[in-house]
Amino acid sequence: MQAHLQQLIDRGALWQGRQAQSQAVTLVSAADSVLDQALGGGWVRSRIHELQVQQSFSGEMALLAPAIKDAATRELAIFWIGPPAIPNAPALASTGAQSQHIVLTPSDETDALWAAETILHSGQAGVLLLWAKKLSATATRRLHLAASESDAYVFVITGWQPEEARSYGTRLRIHHEQGQVQWQILKRHGGWPVRLPRRPLPRWPTG
Amino acid sequence: MWMYLQFPTLLLDRMQVLQPELKALPAVLFHAQEQRVMQTNAVAEGLGIQRGNTLSDAWLLADTLRTFRWREARQRHLLQQVATDLYQVFGVISLDPPFGLWLDLTPMRKLYPEPQQNQLQLQQQLAPWQLRYQSGVGVTPLQAKMVAQSQVTTVADIPIGYLPCPQPLQEKLQRMGLHTLGALQAIPRALAGRRLGKELVVLLARIQGEQRENLHFFRPPVWFFQRLELTAEVNHWQALRFPLNRLLQDLEHFLESRQQETRQLLLTLYHRDEAPTELALGFAHGSYLAHELAQFCQLKMEHCVLVAPVLELSLQARQLQPRHRDHGDLLKGPRQHKKSLPRLLNELQLRLGQQRVWGIQNRADWLPEQAWHKVPAGQPLGQAHIQERPLWLFPEPRPVQIQHWVLLRGPERFTLPWWVQDNEHMCDRDYWKARHRDGQPGWLFYEHQQGCWWQHGWFS
Numbered sequence: 074m075q076a077h078l079q080q081l082i083d084r085g086a087l088w089q090g091r092q093a094q095s096q097a098v099t100l101v102s103a104a105d106s107v108l109d110q111a112l113g114g115g116w117v118r119s120r121i122h123e124l125q126v127q128q129s130f131s132g133e134m135a136l137l138a139p140a141i142k143d144a145a146t147r148e149l150a151i152f153w154i155g156p157p158a159i160p161n162a163p164a165l166a167s168t169g170a171q172s173q174h175i176v177l178t179p180s181d182e183t184d185a186l187w188a189a190e191t192i193l194h195s196g197q198a199g200v201l202l203l204w205a206k207k208l209s210a211t212a213t214r215r216l217h218l219a220a221s222e223s224d225a226y227v228f229v230i231t232g233w234q235p236e237e238a239r240s241y242g243t244r245l246r247i248h249h250e251q252g253q254v255q256w257q258i259l260k261r262h263g264g265w266p267v268r269l270p271r272r273p274l275p276r277w278p279t280g
Numbered sequence: 281m282w283m284y285l286q287f288p289t290l291l292l293d294r295m296q297v298l299q300p301e302l303k304a305l306p307a308v309l310f311h312a313q314e315q316r317v318m319q320t321n322a323v324a325e326g327l328g329i330q331r332g333n334t335l336s337d338a339w340l341l342a343d344t345l346r347t348f349r350w351r352e353a354r355q356r357h358l359l360q361q362v363a364t365d366l367y368q369v370f371g372v373i374s375l376d377p378p379f380g381l382w383l384d385l386t387p388m389r390k391l392y393p394e395p396q397q398n399q400l401q402l403q404q405q406l407a408p409w410q411l412r413y414q415s416g417v418g419v420t421p422l423q424a425k426m427v428a429q430s431q432v433t434t435v436a437d438i439p440i441g442y443l444p445c446p447q448p449l450q451e452k453l454q455r456m457g458l459h460t461l462g463a464l465q466a467i468p469r470a471l472a473g474r475r476l477g478k479e480l481v482v483l484l485a486r487i488q489g490e491q492r493e494n495l496h497f498f499r500p501p502v503w504f505f506q507r508l509e510l511t512a513e514v515n516h517w518q519a520l521r522f523p524l525n526r527l528l529q530d531l532e533h534f535l536e537s538r539q540q541e542t543r544q545l546l547l548t549l550y551h552r553d554e555a556p557t558e559l560a561l562g563f564a565h566g567s568y569l570a571h572e573l574a575q576f577c578q579l580k581m582e583h584c585v586l587v588a589p590v591l592e593l594s595l596q597a598r599q600l601q602p603r604h605r606d607h608g609d610l611l612k613g614p615r616q617h618k619k620s621l622p623r624l625l626n627e628l629q630l631r632l633g634q635q636r637v638w639g640i641q642n643r644a645d646w647l648p649e650q651a652w653h654k655v656p657a658g659q660p661l662g663q664a665h666i667q668e669r670p671l672w673l674f675p676e677p678r679p680v681q682i683q684h685w686v687l688l689r690g691p692e693r694f695t696l697p698w699w700v701q702d703n704e705h706m707c708d709r710d711y712w713k714a715r716h717r718d719g720q721p722g723w724l725f726y727e728h729q730q731g732c733w734w735q736h737g738w739f740s
Contacts, residue, residue, distance in 0.1 A: 130720050130738040134671055150621065150658075158672040161737060162642045162652030165671075166664035170642075175657045177628065178636045188628055195619035252719030274719060274740055277671040 101226065102139040104275060108256055112243060113263050116140055120242030121213070121220050121227040125234055125259075129157040129204075131249035133230055135275035137202070138167070140226040144199020145172035149224070152177065152192050154185050155204040167278050186212050193219035193227065201227045213239045249274065281385040283398065284424035286414045287362070288331075288379065291355045292319040293411045295348070298526050299511045306342040309350040310335050318350040352378050354507070361506070361530075362409065363498045368537060369401045374421070374495040380428070382421050382495065420489040426461070436462025445483055452476065461487070504534050504542075507594035513552075514590045517581045520549075525574055527595040532570040535600070541566030544599040547577065550592035557587060561630065565622030565658070566601055572623060579630040625657045647694060648673065648711075648736060668713075670723040670737035677725070677734035685724060685733075689713040694725075713739070 081087040100114040109115045116122055116137075124133045144151050150173040153160055160174060168174075179185040182205060192198045193216070201220075208216070208229065217240035220227045233246065236259060244259040256269045287293070292309050296302045306324035308317045315335045327342045338345055355378040363373050363381055372384035385398055392398050399415070406413065416428030423435050426442045438461040440453050453476070458464045464472070465484065473481040485491040506527050514520055524547075535541060543566045547559040561580050567573055628637045641655045642662040651666055652673075690712030707729040714724045721739040726732075 128718075130672060130740050132720075132740045135740065156672075158674050158737065159652075160640060161669055161671055161673040162640045162661060163664040163666050163669040165640075165661060166642075166667075168661065170663045171660045173658060173660055174640050175625070176638055176640060177632060179632050180636070184632055188632060191627060192624065195621075195624040197619065197621045197624050249719065252715065274721075276721075276740065279668060 101143045103136050104139050105136065105272065107269055107272070108136065111256075111258055111264070111267055111269055112261055116226050116228075117242055117262060118226055119221050119223060120262075121216055121229060121240070122243040123229045123231060123234070123239070123241045123245065125231055125244070125246040127233060127247075127249065129230075131247050132254050132274045132276075133247055135277050137200070137226075137228055138278050140228075141200050142168055144226070145169045147199050147224075149199025150175050150197055151200045151202070152189075152198050153202050154189055155179060156202070157204060164277065164279065182206065186216070189216060189227075190219045193223040193225060196223055198223060198225040201225050202230065203228070204230050206232065207234065208239075210237070210239060213241065217241075281389075281417060281419065282421045282424040283383040283385055283402075283415055283417050284376075284380055284421070284428040285383065285402075286380040286416075286425075286428045287359070287411055288414070289319040289321065289412050290358055290362070290379065291350065292321055292348075293409070294358055295509070296321060297410050298508055298523065301511065302346065305344060305346050307346040307348070308335075308338055309348050310338075312349050348509070355379075357505075357507075360498075360501065362406075362411070364500045364534075365409070366402075366405055367498065367500050369405050373498040375498055376425070380425065381498075382424065385417070420487060421493045421495065422487045426487075434462075436460060436465070438462075440464065443483070445480065449476065449480065503600060504531055504597040505594065506530055506596075507592060509592050510590065515586060517578075517584075517586070520581075520590065520593065521574075521578070523593055524577060524595070525570065527593065528570040528573050528577070531573070531595060531597055532568055535568035535597075538600070539603050540600045541568040541603045542597040542600055543567075544597065545573065545577070546596040546598070548594045548596070549586070549590045550594070551588040552591055554588045557584075557590075559584065562634065563626040563629070565626055566604065567623065567626065568603065576626055576630050579627060583631075621658060629657075647696075670721075670739040672738040674736055677736045680724065680733050680735045682724075682733045684717045685714040685722070686717075687712045687714045687724070688721070691726070711736075 078087070099118040100116065101118070102115040103109050103112055124136070126133050141151055145168040148171070151168070153174065153176045155178060156176065160176065165172070165174060177188055179188055185203065185205065189201060189203050192201055208231065216227065229241070241260060243261050246257040246259055248255040248257060252274050253271045254274055255271045258267050258269070260266065292307060302321070304323065306327055306329065307321045308324050308329060309319040310316060311318050317329060317331055317333045317335065317338050320329050320331060324338070324342060324345070329338045329341050335347065359375055359377055359381060363375055366373060366383070370383045371387055374382040376382060388398065392401060402415070414428045414431060416424050416426070416431070418424035418427050418435060422444065426438045427435065430438050430442045432438055440450055440459055440461065443450060443461070453464065469481060469484065472484070482491065486493060508523050508527060510523060543563050545561040547561065549557040549559070551557070559580060561576060563576065567576070625637065637657050639655045639657040639659045640652055640661065641659055642664050643651055643653050644665045645651050646666055651669070691710035694709045694711065696707070707727060709725040709727055711723065711725045713721060715721055722735050723737040723739065724733055724735050727734060
C-alpha cells in the first residue's frame with residue numbers, strides 16, 4: 074500500500090494537503106481578487122507559471138502587471154523573450170522610469186530556452202516572460218530548476234496544450250469570448266483544478 | 281648605471297611556456313636559409329646540440345628532435361612584450377632587438393637604493409616568463425652589454441671578441457696581442473687611432489661614455505596583439521581552448537596593469553593554404569577577466585565551423601577603455617547576483633546576435649513610431665511623455681477590415697509637422713480606440729491619403 078502511495082506521489086497524481094502551508098513563499102497579486110484567491114494569494118516567486126491562450130492579446134498581460142511592477146521596484150530587469158509584438162514603451166510607464174525592459178527575439182526555440190535558462194541562472198531577472206509554441210517535458214523541467222534558484226517570476230505564454238504532466242507551478246487556461254474571459258486553472262499549488270466565473274476582459278493598467 | 285639583459289633562447293623559452301609538452305622533448309629553432317640551429321632548449325643541450333650546429337648534425341644527435349623555424353619578427357615582438365612587462369618596475373627601457381634590452385638604473389636609484397634590489401625586482405618580474413637570461417651592469421650601455429654577453433666580473437676583463445666591431449678589426453687586435461678590453465684601453469688613444477683607424481676611437485669613446493649612445497626608449501604599446509603557433513594542427517574548437525586561454529590570460533594581465541577593459545576581440549585562425557579565418561567578437565559591455573572572455577569566445581565558436589586545420593592563432597584587442605565598476609550599494613551590502621547584468625547581456629548578444637537583444641526607451645515625441653526607440657539592452661525605460669497608449673505595438677501597421685471593428689473613442693489626429701520633409705512614410709492619420717468583434721480592444725487609424733484602415737496595436 075505504502076509503495077503504491079509513494080508511486081502516486083512521485084508521479085504527481087496525489088496532492089498532500091499538509092504540505093501546502095509548510096513553505097514560506099513570496100507571492101504577488103495576479104491583478105484580480107477572485108484569481109488571487111484561487112491561486113492561494115497570487116503568483117509564486119521562483120516558480121514557472123503557464124498561461125495558455127488561444128490567441129495572444131487576450132488579457133493575459135494584465136494578470137502579470139503586478140509582478141512586472143514588483144520586479145521594477147526590486148530594481149531587477151524584466152525580460153521579454155519572443156513577444157508577439159513590440160512592448161510599447163509609453164504604456165509601460167506604470168513600471169517606473171528606471172525599470173529595465175530587455176527584449177529578446179531569438180531565431181528558434183532552442184535559443185529561446187537557452188536564453189531563458191541563462192537569464193534565470195544569472196539572478197538578474199525580476200520577471201521573465203517567455204512566449205513559446207510548445208515546450209517539451211525536459212525543457213519545462215530544466216526551466217523549473219533554473220527558476221527555483223532564481224529570484225524571478227517566470228511566465229510561459231503559450232497556446233492551448235494537452236493536459237500532460239509538466240513541472241509548472243500553475244497552469245492557467247484563458248478562455249476569451251466576446252470581451253469576457255474565463256480562467257480555467259488546470260494546475261495550482263494546493264488545490265484541485267477549477268474553473269472560475271466569467272469576468273470582463275482585464276486591462277493593462279495605464280498611467 | 282646601465283643593465284643589459286640578454287635572452288639567448290627567448291622565442292623557444294616562450295614556446296615552452298605556452299606549450300608545456302615541449303619541455304620534455306629536445307627542441308630547436310633553426311635559421312631557414314642557413315639551416316643552422318639558432319636556439320636550443322635544455323633537453324637538446326643535454327644531448328650535445330649547440331647553437332650554430334647544422335640542422336643535420338642536430339638530427340644525428342637526437343632523433344626525437346622537434347624543429348621550428350626561427351622568425352625574427354616574432355622574436356622582436358616577444359621582446360616588446362617582455363619590455364612591456366618590465367616597464368612596471370623599470371621606467372627607462374631601450375630595446376636592442378632581437379636578443380636583448382637595456383635598463384637605465386640611474387633614474388631607479390631613488391626607488392631601489394641598493395644595487396641588489398634591481399636584481400631582485402628583475403627576478404620577480406621575469407619569474408612567470410620562465411626565460412633564460414644573462415644580465416650585466418656597466419657605466420655605459422655598451423659596457424653593460426659586453427659584460428652580459430661575456431659574463432666576466434670586471435669591464436677590463438671583457439674579451440676582445442665581444443667588441444661590437446667588424447671581424448677584420450677584431451683579428452687585427454688579437455694579432456697585436458690585445459686580448460681584453462683592459463689591454464686595449466691601456467694604450468694611448470691617439471696611438472690607437474693612428475694605428476687602427478678612427479672607427480676604433482669612436483667605439484672606445486662610446487664604451488667609456490665620452491660619446492652618448494643614441495638609444496630609442498621604449499614606450500608600452502597601446503593595444504594588445506599576440507600570436508601563437510600550435511604544436512599540432514587543430515581540427516576542433518575543443519583543442520583550441522587551451523591555447524586560447526593562455527592568450528586570454530596574457531590579455532587579462534595586459535588589461536589589469538592598465539586598469540582597462542575591452543569591448544572587442546579579434547580572433548584570427550591561420551590555416552596552411554586558405555586565407556585566415558577572422559572572428560570578431562563585440563561586447564555590449566567591457567570586460568577584462570580571462571575566464572569571462574573565454575566563455576564569450578566559446579559561445580561564438582560553437583556557431584562556427586573550421587574551414588581547414590588551424591596552425592596558428594592570434595588575438596587582438598584594440599578598443600580599450602577605462603574600467604567601469606559596479607560597486608553595488610554600500611548600505612544594502614554587495615548584490616546577491618551570481619552574474620553581473622553586463623556580463624549576462626554580453627553572453628546573450630553573442631549567442632543570439634547583436635540585433636536580437638535590445639532595450640526599449642521612451643522618447644519625447646508624440647508620433648506612435650517615434651514615442652519609443654530601441655536602445656542597447658540595459659538602459660532604463662525613461663519617463664513617458666504621452667498617455668493612453670496601447671501595450672502592444674506592431675512593427676508595421678496591418679491593414680484591417682473595418683467591418684470587424686466597433687470604434688470606441690477618437691479620433692486623435694497625427695499630422696506630420698511641415699518641417700519634416702520625409703512624409704512618404706507617414707501622412708495624416710486619425711487614431712481610434714476600437715473593439716474587435718472578438719472583444720479585444722485595438723488601436724486603429726484611418727489614413728487619409730490612401731483612404732484605408734490600419735491596425736497599429738493592441739490594448740490588451
